[in-house]
Amino acid sequence: MTDDQERLRRWRLVLGGGDDGTGAGLSGTDKRLDNALSALYDAPEPDEEPDRRRTGGLGGSAPRVARWLGDIRTYFPSSVVQVMQRDAVERLGITRMLLEPELLAAVEPDVHLLGTLLTLNDVIPEETKQTARDVVGQVVGKLEHRLAERTRSAVRGAIDRATxxxxxxxxxxxxxxxxxxxxxxxxxxxxxxxxxxxxxxGRRERVVHRDVILAVDQSGSMAESVVYASLFAAVLASMRSLRTSLVVFDTQVVDLTELLDDPVEVLFGTQLGGGTDINRALAYTQTLITRPLDTLLILITDLHEGGARDQFLRRVHALVDSGIQLVCLLALGDSGTPSYDHDNAAALHELGVPAFACTPDLFPDLMAAAIKREDLTHWAQRNY
Structure with missing residues (x-):
């Protein structure tokens, strides 16, 4: 194939459709690859006007969805498959592939799809629940392999130096x-x-050096953060030198600490979606604090407070005055700059509480810096 032919072929795949102006035809693998793309990206979106809708789509047939999932795994690398699956859920509303065992088993597990799956927790049919747990377990296993030992090593090193x-x-x-x-x-x-x-x-293994409380916003926009926070909480809970608690909240508060020996159970104990009452969550965490000077409270939220804002800020002030170490993570994930309430973030800064987003790869270093009682605002400025 000449360079010009290859260029036309690539343009044809990018533009899609037979009337794209390239005059290039497709056959064999290219045609099947193009069909897989067209089924998703030439399909009408739910809010698209009827006269602007194009042909394509996965339709309502479960076998057709299953074939499409198999095709994209054949023709694209895993990272691209994950993007296409997310687009299928968001653009076409294909939640059916998360509700039927044979379809769910065909997906490429990743953090974003896991978050979507957890939002459907209450409506997953009984016959699909075990498959859903298997998918969640695969994601958790990959994340543990990537992050767990690094977290333990960073925290142990910080405790060693601190003691x-x-x-x-x-x-x-x-x-x-x-x-x-x-x-x-x-x-x-x-x-x-x-x-x-x-x-x-010091004889670090025989005493608890720090109490760590993770209070995690489980509103719908925080799905990725919930996944990572649950994993890190389980890892930290496995360390005898820390006493770790995990609290998740929307307008209600749920303490998942007793489930921390199994991060899959923790995730199925969350309920993504709903509103946000940070003030109520902090009121509950205050009941867990017995050693303020040895307590690290990590509040993970986008700060879109739906409760009493003035009470929320007064409670933060009281917590800081009590001597606890408080940090707010606006997001814990890899999805880039998060959306958050800038006014509340500024208000926390005025109270001496750093507020910034953190990637999972940097969270172990954040924990180490916190245990060594470094200035976390300066730490964030050095690392971002």
Whole structure:
């Protein structure tokens, strides 16, 4: 194929339709690939006027949807398949592929599709529930593989540094740091270092060093954040040096702490959608705080408060005055700049509470910085 022919072929696939002006025809794999694209992107959107609608679409046939899901997995890489699946749900309203076992089993699991699935939790037929759990389990497994050990390592390292002592027992001496801190005391005559101070670790595994509370907004716009926050809460709960609580809220508050040994159960315990009452959620978290100076409260919300704003801000002020460490994450995900209430974010800043979005890959570093009691506003400025 000449360069000109290849260029026309690519334009034909981009533009779609036989009257696109390229004069190029398609056959074989290209034609099947074009059909898969046309079924989605040449189909009418729900709010499109009738006289502007084009042909195409997946129709109401479950077998046709199943074939389409198989086709896109054949012709496109996983990352593109995930985008097309999201577009199918959003553009065509094909929630049926999340409600029927054979269709749900054919999807490419990803965080965004998982969020959509969780919003349908109450309407998933009984025969589909196990398939839904399998899909959620696949996503959780991938995320744990990517993020869990890094989170544990970052938090352990921060606790180690935060609990170092200078009169350690022999078994608690950090020999590497002790030697480096005492190099100037090397004795040539003895051929060794004579340390004037020892650096060691506290007995960190036998005590809880920090109480961590994640309060997560489960309104519909926060689906991705709910997924990641649930995973991180489960990881943090597995560490004996932390006491971790997970609270999710909309206009009601649900404590999911008892489910943290199984992140899949945590996710099915959420109820995405509904309004937002941050003030009520913070009122509940106050009942969990027994050691303010050793408590880190991570509020994950876009700050679109539907409750009493003045009470919400007064409660934040009280929490800060009590000595807890409070940070607001406007989003916890990979979807770019979030939509959030700028006035409430500014109000939190005035109260000394940093408010910023955080990606999952940076969350372990955020936890480490918080445990070391770094200024999280400056941390965010360095990392974003």
């Amino acid at each position: 170092r002592v200078h009169r350690p027992r022999h078994g608690d001496i950090d020999w590497d740091r002790t030697i480096r801190a005492n190099l100037r005391h090397y004795s040539a005559e003895l051929g060794t270092i004579i340390p004037d101070r020892l650096i060691g670790y």
